[in-house]
Amino acid sequence: xxxxxxxxxxxxAVIAVLLLGVPLGVxxxxxxxxxxxxxxxxxxxxxxxxxxxxxxxxQEISPDQLARNYPDRYLQVFVRGNPPIVVGAPPPAGRDLxxxxxxxxxxxxxxxxxxxxxxxxxARLVLIMALAVVALGAAIGLATFTSRRLSLPLQDLTRxxxxxxxxxxxxxxxxxxxPELDLVAEVLDRSALRISDLxxxxxxxxxxxxxxxxTPLTGLSMRLEEIVAAADQPEVVREEGEAAxxxxxxxxAVIDELLAAARRQRHAQAEPIxxxxxxxxxxxxxxxxxxRAHRSLVLAGDRGLRALGTTGGLSQVLSTxxxxxxxxxxxxxxxxxxxxxxxxxxEVADEGPGIPEALGHRVFERSVSGGGGTGLxxxxxxxxxxxxxxxxxxxxxxxxxxxxxxxHTRDNDRHRVVSGPA
Numbered sequence: 001x002x003x004x005x006x007x008x009x010x011x012x013a014v015i016a017v018l019l020l021g022v023p024l025g026v027x028x029x030x031x032x033x034x035x036x037x038x039x040x041x042x043x044x045x046x047x048x049x050x051x052x053x054x055x056x057x058x059q060e061i062s063p064d065q066l067a068r069n070y071p072d073r074y075l076q077v078f079v080r081g082n083p084p085i086v087v088g089a090p091p092p093a094g095r096d097l098x099x100x101x102x103x104x105x106x107x108x109x110x111x112x113x114x115x116x117x118x119x120x121x122x123a124r125l126v127l128i129m130a131l132a133v134v135a136l137g138a139a140i141g142l143a144t145f146t147s148r149r150l151s152l153p154l155q156d157l158t159r160x161x162x163x164x165x166x167x168x169x170x171x172x173x174x175x176x177x178x179p180e181l182d183l184v185a186e187v188l189d190r191s192a193l194r195i196s197d198l199x200x201x202x203x204x205x206x207x208x209x210x211x212x213x214x215t216p217l218t219g220l221s222m223r224l225e226e227i228v229a230a231a232d233q234p235e236v237v238r239e240e241g242e243a244a245x246x247x248x249x250x251x252x253a254v255i256d257e258l259l260a261a262a263r264r265q266r267h268a269q270a271e272p273i274x275x276x277x278x279x280x281x282x283x284x285x286x287x288x289x290x291x292r293a294h295r296s297l298v299l300a301g302d303r304g305l306r307a308l309g310t311t312g313g314l315s316q317v318l319s320t321x322x323x324x325x326x327x328x329x330x331x332x333x334x335x336x337x338x339x340x341x342x343x344x345x346x347e348v349a350d351e352g353p354g355i356p357e358a359l360g361h362r363v364f365e366r367s368v369s370g371g372g373g374t375g376l377x378x379x380x381x382x383x384x385x386x387x388x389x390x391x392x393x394x395x396x397x398x399x400x401x402x403x404x405x406x407x408h409t410r411d412n413d414r415h416r417v418v419s420g421p422a
Contacts, residue, residue: 010143033121037097043070063087075088075110077108080105095113096114098110156172160185170192271310272409273306276337282318283335286319290333298335299334301335301347305338309385309389309390314406329350332351335347348401349399349400354397355400363378
């Protein structure tokens with residue numbers, strides 16, 4: 001590419017020099033010839049006037065004076081009634097430039113050697129050629145600089161792309177001072193960050209799966225061992241079998257939660273959903289559990305709201321918040337839905353003691369829990385909301401109030417919401 005750029009720029013420079021230099025040389029030669037002819041014509045007219053004045057005043061025409069007044073000229077003066085006057089050496093035949101002037105009393109001729117004019121013309125042409133060479137040299141330097149400035153960043157971008165393809169997702173932060181190439185570098189850096197985020201999520205998923213599945217599998221193994229040991233005791237087998245089913249359901253729930261989170265991080269596409277339907281379905285599912293705990297669920301705020309999201313993702317997030325409130329909160333749990341100029345907001349708040357100050361800014365971090373849990377629920381909940389282009393925030397610590405911010409459905413006309421943090 002560098003060679004092609006250099007060749008193209010040099011070709012353009014040569015064409016430009018030829019298009020300008022050749023016509024300029026022709027014009028210079030013509031101007032020099034015209035200037036010499038005009039000069040000889042002026043000398044002839046001036047000489048004729050001087051001669052007529054001398055004749056009218058009956059003065060002698062001095063050849064020496066004419067030689068001093070017209071150096072490097074061959075003069076011929078013809079006056080009626082006087083012998084011809086010749087001044088200077090005649091130029092070689094065929095190489096002279098001659099102009100004459102006539103009057104009633106005679107005429108004069110002024111000649112000049114064309115060799116002198118040719119030397120002047122050649123000197124001007126040599127100057128033009130020198131300028132053309134200088135222009136070509138400058139063009140070569142500029143072409144070399146430009147080709148290097150363009151090719152080296154492209155080679156660097158190629159190495160960065162190859163590095164990304166090999167799995168090294170570190171952003172380069174290289175910038176080259178060329179807007180178009182800087183834009184490509186910025187896009188590659190953003191891609192590197194996204195790839196790095198995806199790789200981190202893959203590692204987190206593997207860690208979550210291994211950590212979260214260990215306990216249910218251990219419990220299930222113990223139950224199966226009890227069933228085998230008590231094969232001749234139907235009541236024990238029945239009791240342990242029911243417990244094993246519970247462990248399997250727990251294991252299934254954990255697997256579904258992890259896989260859903262991982263799948264949504266890669267492929268989620270938000271679409272308009274009815275907020276009331278999702279919230280209402282969660283209230284129906286969780287109301288018996290809250291009733292057994294002598295607590296109640298209250299739905300407040302605006303009705304008929306629609307937002308960009310996925311039904312499954314929003315359901316899992318609300319389920320996580322309701323479960324946390326059931327375990328760690330107290331009193332009435334209120335779900336308030338509202339609409340602001342920028343977002344559809346779903347607030348979940350109870351009347352419990354809230355979140356300790358030491359955990360307030362770390363509540364969404366992995367493995368951080370204030371009640372002996374795994375610390376995974378809120379982390380996955382925030383990832384699920386982010387995958388729909390929204391946010392999950394702790395807006396108040398005492399009592400604990402979580403808010404889900406989703407995009408308005410009208411935002412769907414401006415752009416598609418893809419997986420990633422809001």
